[in-house]
Amino acid sequence: MTRPVAVITDTGELDPEPGVGLLDEAGFEVRVVGSPDADAIAAAAHDADAVIVGYARIDGALLDRMPKVRMLATMSAGHDMIDTVEASRRGVWVANLPHSATEDVAVHALAQALSLTRRLPQADAVVRAGGWSTDFGEVPRRAGEMTLGLLGMGRIARTLARLAAPVFGRVTAHDPHAADWPDGVERLDLDDLVENADVLSLHIPSTPRTRGMVNADLLARMPQGGVLVNVARGDLVDPEALLAALDTGHLAGAALDVFPVEPPDATDRLRTHPRLLLSPHSAFLTDASLRAYATEPARNVIAWWTTGRPHTPVTVPAGVAAPASDSTARTPRTQGASA
Incomplete structure (x- = not known):
């Protein structure tokens, strides 16, 4: 046979x-x-x-x-x-x-979000350069006074919401398709989610509708000093719009585990921008x-x-x-x- x-x-x-x-x-x-x-x-x-x-x-x-x-x-x-x-x-x-890898990706997203809100990359750079706390120019905000916004409410986002709830003051989410909605997560429309998210974490698939969804207009509606985390798909984010928001300081930082082109070119500013925290598509690992x-x-x-x-x-x-x-x-x- x-x-x-x-x-x-x-x-x-x-x-x-x-x-x-x-x-x-x-x-x-x-x-x-x-x-x-x-x-x-x-x-x-x-x-x-x-x-x-x-x-x-x-x-x-x-x-x-x-x-x-x-x-x-x-x-x-x-x-x-x-x-x-x-x-x-x-x-x-x-x-x-x-x-x-649901738990692994959720933990990775939380670690990235907390690293940026606590300004850990900047703190590390200060010490390595010979400085100390008086040289630390960006004072972190207290996470308990910040809002975490989840774009998407699939398995990873639900796990992240559970892990993040004791840390952040408020956890919100938007997903018009999700039926399984966890307790303690406020369900918002997209505009309200974006406008209130001190930390916006992406948990949606790449589709014709969602590609480039995180564009200049969306980023401009985030709170001043907000943070973006992307462990989902690289093409959800317009890279030029993200870099511009980081350049102006409207975003305090962004954490990327995924990129529009993987790996990004050595000259790509997504590799080198000082306000970016990067990992090599390893959230699942x-x-x-x-x-x-x-x-x-x-x-x-x-x-x-x-x-x-x-x-x-x-x-x-x-x-x-x-x-x-x-x-x-x-x-x-x-x-x-x-x-």
């Missing part, structure tokens, strides 16, 4: 072997491409049943070259690298990892999350092969009925804004 074929695209810093082992034990032939290149993926996956996706772009043109594929499993919570509408139309499942990112996509593929359905579907293929109780799988046209 011919073994089913699973292909793993680009793996980045991940060791794919734990996932390869699970798939092999389940009877799969596994091929690791190790590249996001479409030609390399198509060559390896021409007869594949399932593809595990890193950052590689999977669109209709590539799906044409993988005619047997009926399962796409991402190695992340994000799935914007896949054309989910086209996949669903072709009868292809798409599954993601909604839980694997812990020993536990690395294990999960290798094994859980494989488990999604195995579940699909053995039961006809992955554990954590993002979309249900056209023509497949979703269970009435299933709140995780959504058709591409009804996906919420939460991330």
Whole structure:
């Protein structure tokens, strides 16, 4: 009997072997491409049943070259690298990892927010330059007198709200799609959220509607001396508008874990601006999350092969009925804004 074929695209810093082992034990032939290149993926996956996706772009043109594929499993919570509408139309499942790094990303966002509100990068620079407290020009505000605003109320934002509630005086959020709303978080419309957020943290996906959403107008409506945190997607923020707000001092700082182009060019001011606190798309990164990112996509593929359905579907293929109780799988046209 011919073994089913699973292909793993680009793996980045991940060791794919734990996932390869699970798939092999389940009877799969596994091929690791190790590249996001479409030609390399198509060559390896021409007869594949399932593809595990890193950052590689999977669109209709590539799906044409993988005619047997009926399962796409991402190695992340994000799935914007896949054309989910086209996949669903072709009868292809798409599954993601909604839980694997939720706590890690939320903790990272809180750490960035507190680092900026406490002016830790500036304090570090003062000491390294030979100065002391009398040379510290920017006095931090008390976090208990500040408002944290969350744009999006998905799993990460809800976890961040829980962690931040004892620290910030007020936690607010905006998400017109969220049904699960935590106690203690004020639900505001977008204008009120932005105008009251001393710290604005982004937790929405990249869509045609949200790309560039954090523009000059939105930043200008934030309170003077506000802080922006982005652990979501780099293209949510207009980089020139952000740099201008930092240059004028309207924003006291911004923390970026994601960038419009990754990694940013060495000459990009997003790398060098003194009011920016940067991390290399590492908010998810812990020993536990690395294990999960290798094994859980494989488990999604195995579940699909053995039961006809992955554990954590993002979309249900056209023509497949979703269970009435299933709140995780959504058709591409009804996906919420939460991330």
